[in-house]
Amino acid sequence: FQVSNHLAGGCVSNAILIRNGLCVTPIVRGEETQGAMPSPVLPGVTRASVLDWIAEEGLDIERRMVTIDDVLKADEFMLTNSSWGVLPVVRVEANEIGEGTRGALTAKLVDRWRERTHAEA
DSSP: OOOSEOOOTOOOOOOOOTTTTEEEOOOOOOOOOSHHHHHHOOOOOOOHHHHHHHHHHOOOEEEEEEEEEHHHTTTEEEETTTTTTEEEOOOTEEEEEETSSHHHHHHHHHHHHHHHHHHHO
């Protein structure tokens, strides 16, 4: 989290959450509106691919500041990184995310990442 109490991402990952059929992800460097402070969040190549796949699933994507309340109220929450791909997050401390298990969309994205990386190997 940033000083402003907004989620930036993991120390080596980007964060993506799903709530009520909407994908929300923190703004990364290069996505800021004109005149806004530069984002401290670096864009990730895995994040970009996963957001493309989410759009293909028909979900709208909202890039904005994400709060801890957004995370705790999410139906699904995931971290992305080029080493591990898509990592489901099912709990933040004592708080379950969604049903406390990997969500259906996250599972689909994990499988798609594995197919993509195994096909390239």
